[in-house]
Amino acid sequence: MHRRSSKLFLGKVLPEFARRHNNERSAEIISAAVALIQNAGLDEVSATEFAAAVTDQSLRYYRASFAVDVDSEAERKKLFADYNRIANIKAEQRIGATLVVPPKMRNWFDALANEALAYLASLDGV
Secondary structure (H helix, E strand, O other): OOHHHHHHHHHHHHHHHHHHHOOOOHHHHHHHHHHHHHHOOOOHHHHHHHHHHHHOHHHOOEEEEEEEOOOOHHHHHHHOHHHHHOOOOOHHHEEEEEEEOOHHHHHHHHHHHHHHHHHHHHHHOO
């Protein structure tokens, strides 16, 4: 298991999940949900009602997935050990997954993830 995965999970994933869980980004998430639901063909009033459900903590599920080159139950437990740092989330709401890939492909996943993060960061200024 890569130390980078553990560092990424603790340093970036968990803090974002906590911000989401604490409704720190609710307005922006509801706005995005309304747009997605409207694209599905629902009227604005229905879309807003459905989107408001995103603030219901009991309906949320959090999924973290990592590409790794070594996998075992012990390694997965170590990687996701701190998933319970987010208060008021039941175990069934926390999903952790790994995809075992050769080291060369793991590097490709890292590069792809960095590009995705750079793109998302560029949206913050929009």
